[in-house]
Amino acid sequence: MVAFIRFADSLSAWFGKAFAWLIVLMTFGTSYEVFVRYVVGRPTPWALDVSFIMYGTLFMMGGAYTLSRGGHVRGDFLYRLWKPRTQASVDLVLYLIFFFPGVTALIFAGWKYASRSWGYGEVSVNSPAGIPIYQFKMVIVAAGVLLFIQGIAQVLRCIRCIRDGEWIEAEEDVEETETLLIKEKQAEPAGEKA
Numbered sequence: 001m002v003a004f005i006r007f008a009d010s011l012s013a014w015f016g017k018a019f020a021w022l023i024v025l026m027t028f029g030t031s032y033e034v035f036v037r038y039v040v041g042r043p044t045p046w047a048l049d050v051s052f053i054m055y056g057t058l059f060m061m062g063g064a065y066t067l068s069r070g071g072h073v074r075g076d077f078l079y080r081l082w083k084p085r086t087q088a089s090v091d092l093v094l095y096l097i098f099f100f101p102g103v104t105a106l107i108f109a110g111w112k113y114a115s116r117s118w119g120y121g122e123v124s125v126n127s128p129a130g131i132p133i134y135q136f137k138m139v140i141v142a143a144g145v146l147l148f149i150q151g152i153a154q155v156l157r158c159i160r161c162i163r164d165g166e167w168i169e170a171e172e173d174v175e176e177t178e179t180l181l182i183k184e185k186q187a188e189p190a191g192e193k194a
């Protein structure tokens with residue numbers, strides 16, 4: 001059980017971090033577009049589409065990673081006050097009733113949508129460049145499969161927590177800058193804080 005949880009977390013982390021590099025490409029692409037539009041006076045017909053494609057891909061492929069790290073938005077004003085076993089029981093029910101049917105629908109609808117798009121070689125209707133976008137429709141399916149795998153790991157986490165009374169946390173790999181600064185400040189000797 002723990003081995004699968006660690007596998008799913010690692011898989012989600014690898015894809016999330018790999019696709020995070022799209023931010024760099026988006027930054028360069030947008031900077032290039034701003035330069036050629038406002039300095040050179042010759043806007044590109046493709047920059048807006050490419051930035052949409054990259055942002056959408058980043059958003060979709062980062063979903064499983066965010067789920068593995070507990071980063072999705074949740075209304076936890078009551079949840080955080082519950083005991084871990086209660087949290088796990090509620091999570092388990094919600095995964096079974098809402099998460100898996102939704103993700104399964106995403107995979108099957110995404111497959112249908114992507115296969116049709118591949119069939120007629122879909123291009124973007126938003127730009128005169130006619131950028132091909134059919135290959136990016138497969139991102140919907142890939143993101144759904146990654147979410148499904150991570151969802152299984154989350155269910156296993158719930159089962160372990162119900163049994164043991166404590167959560168199996170994901171391995172730490174990224175920390176907010178603010179958190180690092182707070183830890184750094186707390187680690188300073190008392191004389192240096194003044």
